[in-house]
Amino acid sequence: MNAGNPDRRTVRTRAGATTVLIGCGALGLLALAAACGSTATVFNSAFLNELYGGQVPVTPGPGAAFVLVRALNETDQAVEFIVTIEREVLVPDENGDFQQDDQGNWVTLPLRETLSLDTSATSQASQGGVLFPCSPSPVTVVGLGEDLQPTDAAVFVGGAGAGGAAGFGVPAGSLNPLQWSAGNFDCGDTIIYRAFLSSGVVGGIGLQVYLLPGSEQPDIFNGPDTFVNLANYLDTLVPVDEGP
Amino acid sequence: MIGSGLASTLRVLARQGAGLTLVFSGLTVLLGGCDALNPAFVSVFTGTSGGESLPNAPGHVVVAFSNQTEVDESLLDYLQPLMGLSNSAMQALVPRIRMRVRITYIDQSFEVVEFQSGSRILVDPEFAAVSAPDLLETNFDNFVATCDVASVQQEPGTNIEVFIPVQMTGYELVESTGTGGEVVTEFEPRSTIDPQFRALGVDEVDEDGDLILERNIGVRYTLSPVFNVICGSVIVITLHGTLAVPFDITPDAPSFDQDDEAAVAQIGGRYRFIVILQ
Numbered sequence: 432m433n434a435g436n437p438d439r440r441t442v443r444t445r446a447g448a449t450t451v452l453i454g455c456g457a458l459g460l461l462a463l464a465a466a467c468g469s470t471a472t473v474f475n476s477a478f479l480n481e482l483y484g485g486q487v488p489v490t491p492g493p494g495a496a497f498v499l500v501r502a503l504n505e506t507d508q509a510v511e512f513i514v515t516i517e518r519e520v521l522v523p524d525e526n527g528d529f530q531q532d533d534q535g536n537w538v539t540l541p542l543r544e545t546l547s548l549d550t551s552a553t554s555q556a557s558q559g560g561v562l563f564p565c566s567p568s569p570v571t572v573v574g575l576g577e578d579l580q581p582t583d584a585a586v587f588v589g590g591a592g593a594g595g596a597a598g599f600g601v602p603a604g605s606l607n608p609l610q611w612s613a614g615n616f617d618c619g620d621t622i623i624y625r626a627f628l629s630s631g632v633v634g635g636i637g638l639q640v641y642l643l644p645g646s647e648q649p650d651i652f653n654g655p656d657t658f659v660n661l662a663n664y665l666d667t668l669v670p671v672d673e674g675p
Numbered sequence: 676m677i678g679s680g681l682a683s684t685l686r687v688l689a690r691q692g693a694g695l696t697l698v699f700s701g702l703t704v705l706l707g708g709c710d711a712l713n714p715a716f717v718s719v720f721t722g723t724s725g726g727e728s729l730p731n732a733p734g735h736v737v738v739a740f741s742n743q744t745e746v747d748e749s750l751l752d753y754l755q756p757l758m759g760l761s762n763s764a765m766q767a768l769v770p771r772i773r774m775r776v777r778i779t780y781i782d783q784s785f786e787v788v789e790f791q792s793g794s795r796i797l798v799d800p801e802f803a804a805v806s807a808p809d810l811l812e813t814n815f816d817n818f819v820a821t822c823d824v825a826s827v828q829q830e831p832g833t834n835i836e837v838f839i840p841v842q843m844t845g846y847e848l849v850e851s852t853g854t855g856g857e858v859v860t861e862f863e864p865r866s867t868i869d870p871q872f873r874a875l876g877v878d879e880v881d882e883d884g885d886l887i888l889e890r891n892i893g894v895r896y897t898l899s900p901v902f903n904v905i906c907g908s909v910i911v912i913t914l915h916g917t918l919a920v921p922f923d924i925t926p927d928a929p930s931f932d933q934d935d936e937a938a939v940a941q942i943g944g945r946y947r948f949i950v951i952l953q
Contacts, residue, residue: 480734480822480906487734487822487907499819503729527763544813554784560819562737623729641729654734655907660953661737664911668741 480654487654491562492619492645495658498570499621501560504550506636510626511587511598512548515579515608516563517541517572542568545577562658565618573622574608575638581605586626588636601626601636609640619645734822734906738778741911742792742816744770744837747919747944753929754840757799769793770918770944771810771838773872774898775830781823787830788818790912798840802870809872810838827910828900834874835898837891837918837943843868845933846924862924865933873943890940891916896947909953916946 480486491497502512519539521529530538550557563570576583584600591598609615609622616622621643629637751765758765771793779785792814803810829835846862853859876890877897884894901910921938924930931938 480731489732489734501732501819523764525761527761527767546813546815549786549788551784551786554782555780555821555823556778556784556786558821559786559788560735560821561815562739562817562819625729652907655905655909655953657735657737657907657909661739661909661911664909664951664953665739665741668743668913 485649485652487652488648488657488659490619490621490643490645490648491658492617492648494619494650494656495662496565496618497562497658497662498565498573498616498618499560499562499658500548500573501621501623502548502550502558503623503625504552504557505625505627506552506588507628508552508589509591509598510550510636511590512550512624512626513545513576513583513585513587514548514561514624515543515545515572515574515577516570517543517579518563518568518570520568539568541571560621562661569611569618571611572608573616574603575606575624576603579603579608581607585624585638586636588626588634599634601634601638603638606638606640609642616642617645621645732821736778736820736822736824736827736904736906737817737909738776738788738820738827739817739909739911740772740774740776740790740792741913742769742772743913744772744793744916744918744944744946746770746797747917749922750841750918750920750929753922753927754797754799757801758796767794768797770916771795771797771840771872772914773809773836773838775833776818776912777826777828777830778818778820778824779826779828780820781825783825786818786820788815790815790818792816793838797838798870799842802842822906824904824906826900826902827904829898835892835914835946836872836874837946838870839868839873839918839920839943840870841920841929842870843920843929843931843942844925845931847933862932875943875946876940888937888940891943892946892948896949898948899950901950901952904952911951911953913949913951914946915949917944919944 480489488494491499498516500514500516502510502514504510504512518541520542522538522540524530532538544563546561548559548561550559563573572579575585581604582602585603585606586601587598588601589598611617623641623643625639625641627637627639628635631637746768751768755762755765760768769792771791773789773791775787775789777785777787791812795811795814798810844864845866845868847865848860849863851859851861875892877892878886878890878894879888880886880894898912904910920929920942921931922929923932923935923938931942933939
């Protein structure tokens with residue numbers, strides 16, 4: 432209807448351009464606000480945290496005495512991560528008192544714990560984690576596979592979850608267990624195991640491990656201090672010794 | 676038309692220096708992606724991933740299970756000579772609890788986590804061989820979900836279970852004729868239940884809320900669901916209670932009248948959940 436009126440078309444085109452300009456400018460402002468760390472409450476706090484941190488903690492340390500082990504599944508198939516840790520536990524005597532040797536050193540024994548972390552093929556359920564307390568017995572080894580051997584299945588891919596078919600196993604291979612004594616990790620850190628599609632390995636599934644040191648995390652958060660809150664709450668409970 | 680509109684837009688932009696700055700600033704951030712502004716405190720573990728790094732997690736929600744249950748004294752007294760543990764070791768025993776929790780994310784995907792907590796040696800050694808596979812699993816008492824979480828609840832169709840560490844004998848009251856021809860009633864063993872996980876039942880109540888049959892968990896103390904969880908929150912599911920088995924028929928061994936519905940319903944003890952979101 433306006434095709435025969437070039438002046439009017441020009442006015443509409445300029446109005447549209449101005450709208451685009453304002454839209455782009457606003458978008459730029461919002462992105463800049465987020466990037467520069469201002470209190471841009473228009474964003475979801477989880478998004479802001481992923482963007483530049485400071486909203487909620489992403490690793491337990493240094494405020495909470497846990498080691499967080501996360502599993503990240505990027506394979507488009509269900510993956511079960513076999514997480515194994517070792518810790519040195521004090522040995523009680525018949526009276527329940529902890530034993531010491533002749534030199535006064537505490538007698539300890541290595542205790543191994545194995546858990547399976549199920550992750551879905553896609554979506555948010557494709558990742559998850561578990562906390563291991565560092566106290567009273569420090570976590571000394573973290574790895575994949577039930578016996579921490581290179582030939583152990585580190586993950587099972589394509590299974591049906593708990594109670595179902597296990598899927599095929601992918602050996603740990605050169606993904607060696609991390610040693611606390613060697614400085615590979617410390618209490619408060621997050622260890623992230625990632626399974627991903629890789630054409631160069633047997634089974635087409637590659638494995639990697641990442642470390643997020645707790646010592647590098649900010650001290651102050653705008654949101655809940657997740658792991659410290661958990662530690663504080665657990666401290667209020669009556670201590671329960673679950674025994675061996 | 677589109678080409679002419681775009682050209683016109685660019686001409687307008689060219690005349691708007693401030694607007695151009697804003698646009699390019701925004702585009703720089705957007706095209707660079709979130710990782711471009713990542714504070715990079717995700718560092719790579721040397722030698723395993725060749726210099727790559729991962730984006731920060733958006734935050735976590737911790738779902739923790741706190742097992743604050745204990746073992747009934749009469750059961751401990753029965754087990755102590757069988758297990759050969761010291762008094763302090765016996766007092767430290769914690770009932771083994773198993774339950775499944777569904778964590779639903781805002782994209783409606785979900786994860787089912789099976790929590791297990793309690794002593795792994797809490798079983799009559801005579802039956803360990805048949806009951807150990809379920810019992811011996813490592814304690815799994817927390818799960819760290821990635822934000823954002825929509826709800827946390829007991830997995831539909833599953834039960835809260837407690838491990839019964841002893842064999843129980845079910846008796847039935849039977850009538851027989853004595854040597855003098857009189858009618859004698861006495862309990863006869865009819866069934867046995869080996870050590871195994873047993874589902875905890877919720878009390879039965881009528882429409883007015885009055886108790887009909889007491890089981891293991893009161894209707895006000897079931898595992899209540901949690902919705903709309905804020906990123907960074909902690910959900911602690913605490914279970915209080917006492918593991919108990921009946922010694923109704925034979926005081927020196929776990930036993931019950933299998934026709935006594937109330938006695939059967941209470942096998943396993945009494946429990947209550949407290950769910951705290953903080």
